[in-house]
Amino acid sequence: MTDQRINPSILSADFVNLQSELEAIASADLVHVDVMDNHFVPNLTMGPPIVERIQAVSPIPLDVHLMISDADRWAPGYAELGAYSVTFHAEAAAEPVKLARRLREIGARAGIALKPGTDPEPYLEILPEFDQVLVMTVEPGFGGQSFMADMMPKLRRFAEAKRASGLDLWLQVDGGISVDTIGIAAEAGADTFVAGSAVYGGVPEERIADLRTAAAAHRHA
């Protein structure tokens, strides 16, 4: 996999034609699968049976983003389905370290996501337990929202911690990522970019290529 990853979010895809929508993003790195429970966030998407089918037909690996309550209970099931990475919310897990260890034990990369209002400091010391940190650049729940540039100090904080520790950690951003905003996130330290409406709002293969070019022009110094 490349050192900068573009992960289209199928939240913006046509759910009735998911298989062809997945084939349309075969040039991306991973497919970002937004699982929402209408409890942790005010929206409802899918659960294990649909994710299992996506896993079966997707040409690229699954990057599962759990926007669900009680992550401790439900997240391991997504790793068992074969997801490449499983990211749960810091705000939704009672024992994040224990859960991350369980995900890794099953064979998935373990990710932790932070809502815009969540302080990064308590999570800096447990970074070795994770393979990925997701800094939300919108309030989770819906696609098509505006990028929150005021999340860049948080992203930089994780980028500094990553550099200081030498950890092989992916820094992901999600929400409002487009050719106009991806460079801002890349400069602040993101290396993994989730984009929904920016990819599915045009010809996905072309949009993915444009996002790659824009990200590559703005690498973190």
Ligand SMILES: O=C(CO)[C@@H](O)[C@H](O)COP(=O)(O)O
């Ligand atoms: O997790 C979420 C929303 O909660 C995202 O993955 C969105 O699906 C991103 O959509 P765009 O902001 O790129 O349209």
